[in-house]
Amino acid sequence: MGLMLACELALADVRVTVLERLTEVDPTIKAGAINSPSAEAFYRRGLLPALREVQHAAMERFSAFMRQRQAAGVSGVKPAPRFAGHFAGIMLRGDLLDESDPDFGTPGPAAEVGLIPQDALERVLGARAAELGVTLRRGVTLTGFDAEEDGVTVHTSEGSLRTGWLVGCDGGRSTVRRLAGFPFPGTDPEITGHQAVVEMTGSDALGTGWNWTETGTYVHGPSAGRILTVEFDGPPKDREAPITAEELQTSLRHVSGVRDVVITKVHTATRFTDNARQVPEYRRGRVLLAGDAAHVHSPFGGQGLNLGIGDAMNLGWKLAATVHGWAPEELLDTYTAERHPIGAWVLEWTRAQVALMRPESHARALREVIAELSLTSTATTFFAKKISGVWQRYDLPGSHPLTGRTAPDLELSDGSRLADHLHGGQGLLLDLAGDPDLRKRATGYGRRVRVLTADCPQRPDLTGLLVRPDGCTAWAAGAPDAYEELDAALRRWFGAPDGAVA
Template sequence: MMHNSNADDAALTTDVVVVGGGPVGLMLAGELRAGGVEALVLEKLVEPVGHDRAGALHIRTVETLDLRGLLDRFLEGTQVAKGLPFAGIFTQGLDFGLVDTRHPYTALVPQSRTEALLAEHAREAGAEIRRGHEVTGLRQDAEAVEVTVAGPSGPYRVRARYAVGCDGGRSTVRRLAGIGFPGTEATVRALIGYVTTPEREVPRRWERTPDGILVLAFPPEGGLGRVVVIEYGHSPAADEGPVTLEDLDAAVARVRGTPLTLTEPVSWLSRFGDASRQAKRYRSGRVLLAGDAAHVHFPIGGQGLNTGLQDAVNLGWKLAARVRGWGSEELLDTYHDERHPVAERVLLNTRAQLALMRPDEQHTTPLRGFVEELLGTDEVNRYFTGMITGTDVRYATFAPAAPARPHPWAGRFAGGLVLSGPSGEPVPVAELLRSARPLLLDLAGRADLREATRPWSDRVSVVAGEATVEPPAQALLVRPDGYVAWAGSPAATADELRASLARWFGPPAAASLPATGSLPATRSVPAAEGAP
């Protein structure tokens, strides 16, 4: 609940102000509320744009939605895909069946629906969302961030502990915070439109032509459909202003070679390019960046939205921990350390895919043939599939000084594991993370490890059960985002666990900073005898 901090200047106070009310900002707001802190979302648009540029939620995002109990909402009435093309290679695409997951599919959810569902979730969690409120200024000091806002009733200021820019590739927050955004300029121009055609039986196709790439998706009887046109060798520098139906019509005719009748009504038109840029740092003091504000790239493979949502889930619990007093500055810095390399790799693979799509029969087409052959082998296909779906992400930061060689499970995603309870009932770890509370999974009846966790019982739950994991682990300390902070081998000691608990989840309760209240308890497998 926000309140006036100074009646004279009408400044408001909240824990975190999230600038940008798209999917990433809304996901972050929900995560902050799950962590027990206030979140105010400021979005300059009065109403959602309603566009569906992104429409695929990949495996790791699906798994993450499952962690928070949101997956059923997203899957209701939703189609799923068991694979996707890589660089437009459909004959031998990515095979999701090769991924070790309970959810081997991409959920084909339009971006407008994703935004609506996440807004619903954020409000239910207690976040405040203000539409039609544009951030125009920002300054920070040692204690807080103050943003100036142009609202429907006039300007005002919000003072918060932290501010997070989730406000897109042209981020105002990034600019005002003075964070650099280096990268490469666009070299192709592309148009996308949801438009109408009276023509029947327009082939549904993804096609490389001598002049570019054409994507058509219309119903057999004609009507409203989707068109994407990508033209190589055309500088997009002069392409400014709104896209018209005539612009799209002309581009389709150039790339297709023959015109396609496009008419009103038009649902949505936009342009994009292949500029690849990434913020030099994701944090500057009390200001952080997530989603497109932190990284932009050519939108192929649906990776932009998914990468941004994973940014939000990585950042949310860490920022909440810092606000509540038990998270350290070093913990908050791991957000950049963990997420910057992930987006860097996305920028790399999107540039590679765009190069593989180039309509060059002499050079590119033979290369596509070799890539197609390689995708036919399970090992290579699994590698590319993990990269595109985010399931190959493993974090290796903020690890204890010992052991020199961390356990193979350290840094991996454990949200897909299923435990066997005392009566043999299967209990997905995802269900145990509904409240975004860290877990110690005791997989081998280690009473010493359970006892070591007791001083952190206000923040960490202990769950005893059996799980078959390879390579074997005695216990897993799981972060709220589902990733393993520490994994214990048979030789693991309670001191090792205590060191990881302190690094990730702050000092023990007796030595902690002023109390801010306990997080809600999570559902757990009935503990084994002797468990706390």
């Protein structure tokens, strides 16, 4: 996601220009929720209050839709158990979730937000980017570039500009990816999907939520006029053609079997497939890819937006370190090493959901088995951990079980929380033992690593924590004998201290 990456770079005092071909925020309906790593990322940057407002508005729309359906006397509309996500449209009940599972960790206030539509998130990030001084040039199209050893000359519809690095955050049909020659292997599309917000008549006969039929899958809700259809007879003939009310109506009638539904107006609509591809490497010289430019897949499970946010958080501070000249050797290469496996998992996760949704007897039988399993605490917890992203970790050197995982949002004795000390986008060395030797090891890192001494009565097992700018635990310890690992982690992620020999 370009704006997220721009904010991370600007936070690290890197000058950023974002080229956006659209003249305003795209209102097309897309992702409608964020997962735990995304919520934690925004929380650590101080954006939680803005997201709470966005979520409140989304919940109001959901409540209004349910009241409307109940008032119309639609059968089967009743308050659902606490929502914990879904897999291929199979709803997971929050009351079956084992929240004592250690993978759920301590997200703190970040757990309060989740229902965040993509267009609203873009507006929040746009405002944040403006505060940080990011240059956003709307209505400008990238037409080409010349990548050299010392920089990139970017050609646009409004002239050329010189930059040190170019990051393609330009979506699934990325111009940057194509012009740079990145391979894009994967699997071809088999479905045609539509998602839209419309005005319609005859909708009382439609089921609420996810519905499977002999001809496909459709979704009605969770807000008024929102529909989604999936047909399994091949990809669309023309992905670029305008989406009409007639096309949406034909698809909805076909998969729902409700012949009386009439779509009278289209507010926003999009077409999608299950095309699933990923570049093998996210970097070629001074050109990098992030978000859908690096990986595409079907939208089931809402993983795409979150995958892009994770890319931006991982890449931002590493690219900034490279620009400023203090990055350790090969730091930028860890971007691909850490993010590619998660992207590959998302592709497989979405392929599995498409297989489960097919309207044929074997898929239906398997779906019944998964639906029955989902009514157990073990299965609900498994699926919820995967969907929420709490399972994600990076394979980092170090002996402590927290290493490589998202940092726990520790509640400190002064009333602050760990995330409150990450707003500036720096690394953080947290001394929980009042140990001058621990703090001394961060001498010479200046603004790269902030050192904080604090108490955390709830975690007497922790003496120290080194947190990367992206919120990942780079080192953790319960005793001073692990301090040698701290020295290695500091150099690995933050380079040599000032005055030292690298």
